[in-house]
Amino acid sequence: MNDKVKLSGRPVISSTGMFAPPDLITNDELVASFNRWVDRYNAENAAAIAAGEMEPKQHSSAEFIEKASGIRQRHVLSGESLLDIDVMAPRWRERADDELSITAEMSLNAARQALAKIGRDPAEIDAVIYSNSSPERQYPAVAIEVQQALGIDGFAFDMNVGCSSTTFAVLTAADYVRAGHARSVLVVTPEIPSAHINWQDRDSHFIFGDFAVAVLVEDAAIAPPSHWEIIGSKMKTVFSNNIRNNFGIINRGSPDGAGAGDKMFVQQGRKVFKEVVPMVSALIVEECGKLGIEPSSLRRIWLHQANSGMNRLIAQRIFGHEASADESPTVLDRFGNTAAAGSIIAFTEHSDDLQPGDTCLICSFGAGYSVGAVFIRKVG
């Protein structure tokens, strides 16, 4: 790229990339393992259960999981250990400091795909934002490790706002572009929710999948002719404890705390459903109004991929009718809830057919609560 190119200050999404870990667990496999563990648990505690001193654990079923969530399978970093009823937790080799970190590697896999699609030279990128709900360590920021691995000269940092981590990072990158502080910003979101959940909990063990996405946010002046102009945006947060994970370095001060050793994902699923659906729908309709866009005229929306029931309701409120798969595509069935990566997976897999002038929406929502809405229009 010619350093002398006159920048426009108009941010666009010019490319995205994805990485799915090779291990795949279907609902049938997950349930078979879970039910074996339930049977063993109930057998080992048969006397106490018979005496009414303990509750027996209940079997699960692939049908229950699909009906509750829309999920049929998920990719994970360590499938074997998750299905091993003597482990039922992630297991990977701890890497030395001079090796590439696990989430940096996931990020690079997604980032290289995004760069290759448009032939972007890392020398043209000025910043890296590593934004996810699974930050790998305290410091140095993993973003800087990704920056170094790609040979990017500039700045990098980590950020976290649960499942809106990617959209908030994209919109932050867009403001760096608007301010002239970056020509091109690489956003990477490696998610490892398999490390967050209790794989012995019937109500949540099936929810998540590991995944990484990358997004290039660039000044229109350097982007390839075919890109997505960011025409509107909204970041919104309203505090809630209904999706929470207390794991953190603060726990060092309370080694005997009530939840010691068990700081994992917890969710009040019904409350989330009831509170988030109207919040997201109203925000989208309101922002459409500000942009002069009739909500039903949106060509396609890529919603956060957490629950098919939520997405059906939100899409219905936007379009005024039951949305088709063409209007509101899902990838939940194949990848599960991939935290902040979900809406970008849906966008990446279901956007090549769109035409110049098509106005669309990427919208995340989740823990926080947070909502990140990115209105985009196809160019070129």
Added chain:
Amino acid sequence: MNDKVKLSGRPVISSTGMFAPPDLITNDELVASFNRWVDRYNAENAAAIAAGEMEPKQHSSAEFIEKASGIRQRHVLSGESLLDIDVMAPRWRERADDELSITAEMSLNAARQALAKIGRDPAEIDAVIYSNSSPERQYPAVAIEVQQALGIDGFAFDMNVGCSSTTFAVLTAADYVRAGHARSVLVVTPEIPSAHINWQDRDSHFIFGDFAVAVLVEDAAIAPPSHWEIIGSKMKTVFSNNIRNNFGIINRGSPDGAGAGDKMFVQQGRKVFKEVVPMVSALIVEECGKLGIEPSSLRRIWLHQANSGMNRLIAQRIFGHEASADESPTVLDRFGNTAAAGSIIAFTEHSDDLQPGDTCLICSFGAGYSVGAVFIRKVG
């Protein structure tokens, strides 16, 4: 504030606030406790030490600490447990989910001071960035909890880039203001490095102090007449493992890993010194050049407060002579290394005497490596 006020798109720092936890540990107190522990350790292992199978631990001294770092005392969240040779670690009560989190409370103490100084109504603030090297949990973002506690309508998220967390957040906030996406952004940095370090390690147990700072970054149009215009900035990162802390949720996958249960701050102090001093000095001189500022004409610089020797060398390279306390004030002696909070403490304590037109610099550096330079000019 009148919503109709015409915004300028020019970001300024309009106020800062601070919170020091009440517990204070002097070098003498720290050394007395440490040496008692050393004596007990050596007595308990006397036979093995005599047989040459173990190395005896060495006493420390207040003089050694002050000479090595410039630190005389530090504030901490839990002084008693750190000095108790049966604990030598932080201890606090684990808070329930419906209580205010520890770092949210620290943030609020600093934020309320910053707001009160200029009479800022939280209703006029549009965003909160919680940026530190001690993120408290995975989700929801603590920023959103701070946002709610203050009654701020808008968006909030967490970010982390080690000791440059505050300057990077200030510069990110500045770009939200430039883009017209926020009128006023509250940056909060609660640091609890007491939870990061091994209080039995002679070479590092004295380094850190707990602290919180808050910074208001606002559009000049709504700022009070007396404020600091942001006239230039630079964020820079270059990967290094020389300051590292591997604590994170990724550790769940390696419970038997080499460092399991001991993921703490580690530092190659001499390498950091040798590599960071030239990196920071060169960056400041180069950015001064771009801004047309003679480095020696900077009225005052507030450097990251990690080590008095580093700051002496950096300041000397900028000013061309040994800098006075007036040119490069230190707060290291009273607060220790407060991670990302340090340069803002120095700014807050040593800026009231400056005059309109004075051109100054806030500059952080540390883990990453990262450097965040914020050039500011006094107005009003």
